[in-house]
Amino acid sequence: MKHLDAPILKVFTILALIATSVPVTIYALWIKAANLGNTQAERVAIFYTYLPEFLHGRWNATYLSIVFCILAIILSGKSMKIPCRWWKALNILILTVTGALLFLNLFSMM
Numbered sequence: 001m002k003h004l005d006a007p008i009l010k011v012f013t014i015l016a017l018i019a020t021s022v023p024v025t026i027y028a029l030w031i032k033a034a035n036l037g038n039t040q041a042e043r044v045a046i047f048y049t050y051l052p053e054f055l056h057g058r059w060n061a062t063y064l065s066i067v068f069c070i071l072a073i074i075l076s077g078k079s080m081k082i083p084c085r086w087w088k089a090l091n092i093l094i095l096t097v098t099g100a101l102l103f104l105n106l107f108s109m110m
Contacts, residue, residue, distance in 0.1 A: 022064065066105050
């Protein structure tokens, strides 16, 4: 499949937007927990109350966020061929946000 038509690329963009919402939500929950707790242990405990059980490991939420960032970057990158300016601007926004979140996740693991 050499050339994808615009409707498929628009679906890819929507999927990339949905994939971007996962790491954005995780970081928003962390910011909320950071504002509620007094110590780091309290903040982590509060953060874990927002997440399902399988994400309670040290790096589990970070790994999930990285996977969804990479997925969003791939889908949005493929969708950059859409000729409409609005869709292209949305893809650039998705690439910028997910790229920044990806680097933030990788940096937090150091």
